[in-house]
Amino acid sequence: QVQLEESGGGLVQPGGSLRLSCSASGNIFSIYPMGWYRQAPGKQRELAAGITSDGRTNYVDSVKGRFTISRDNAKNTVYLQMNSLKPEDTAVYYCYVRTSAENYWGQGTQVTVSS
Secondary structure (H helix, E strand, O other): OOEEEOOOOOEEOOOOOOOEEEEEEEEOOOOOOOEEEEEEEOOOOEEEEEEEEOOOOEOOOHOOEEEEEEHHHHHEEEEEEEEOHHHHHEEEEEOOOOOEOOOOOOOOOEEEOOO
């Protein structure tokens, strides 16, 4: 079974930074795409950032140049460094991993950007 543990969310002022972490445990190998979807108040869920096992990345346009996703395959962990945060980044961020069998989701972590 696969379990995803998310951490790093919180309240930050505009222009600040946060680093999200998501660690996968269980019967999983570091060969699957991972990343974060996010859902902001009053908005649809969107893919914020994703990364493949060999490091190819993808970002929603609104975070390009500000967010950086990376992974440590030895630790089965993915990171999302979020810089220059804006109020519109406020959302619940859900870590995911796409395996050959099914998708797994973290519990979600709240990111709030407000002064």
